């Protein structure tokens with residue numbers, strides 16, 4: 001059985017009280033009994049909340065020994081120091097194990113270039129944060145040392161128009177073979193209904209979920225169905 005990564009990307013959503021309510025509903029009876037079955041240890045569930053929630057969620061995850069990991073949605077390309085408004089890798093590594101780098105929203109809204117993303121990967125890796133590096137197609141360069149790539153075709157993000165699983169699988173195959181990437185995830189309009197059509201593809205190792213991850217019940221179904 002392959003190892004799957006199921007990643008929730010909350011983007012700029014959820015206040016502290018909304019995150020608490022999400023967690024209570026997410027950890028419903030079905031999900032808890034599912035996670036207790038040993039065969040499901042092959043699924044790594046990563047929640048990427050906004051920076052504002054990393055500290056309190058990390059406390060809750062460890063307090064209740066929850067089988068969940070935390071990821072940040074971005075990292076500064078600067079080390080710690082006088083960089084107003086930035087969060088450095090060493091700060092994030094206090095709470096998160098993973099970090100999303102190169103999401104198409106950051107490439108477009110914040111004009112993040114391949115050169116900048118390379119610096120972010122270096123900073124992340126210097127502090128043991130594992131990058132989940134997003135590409136829009138197989139032509140986007142992937143910095144050396146990246147081990148998890150999320151293939152997210154632009155038109156599929158937030159549109160309800162998911163990529164055909166066979167097409168996503170062939171892009172994942174090319175990324176793995178040409179760039180020696182161990183794990184390739186698919187992202188773009190993933191739902192509880194379609195998630196298994198991706199995770200059952202031979203070269204897809206999980207999913208990056210935006211919209212559907214905001215709903216705790218939908219996201220728990222995605223974890224179970226994946």
Ligand code: PGA
Pocket residue numbers: 009152156157158159160187188189190208209210211212
């Ligand atoms: P979506 O977003 O699931 O809403 O399409 C995916 C993403 O942006 O990572």
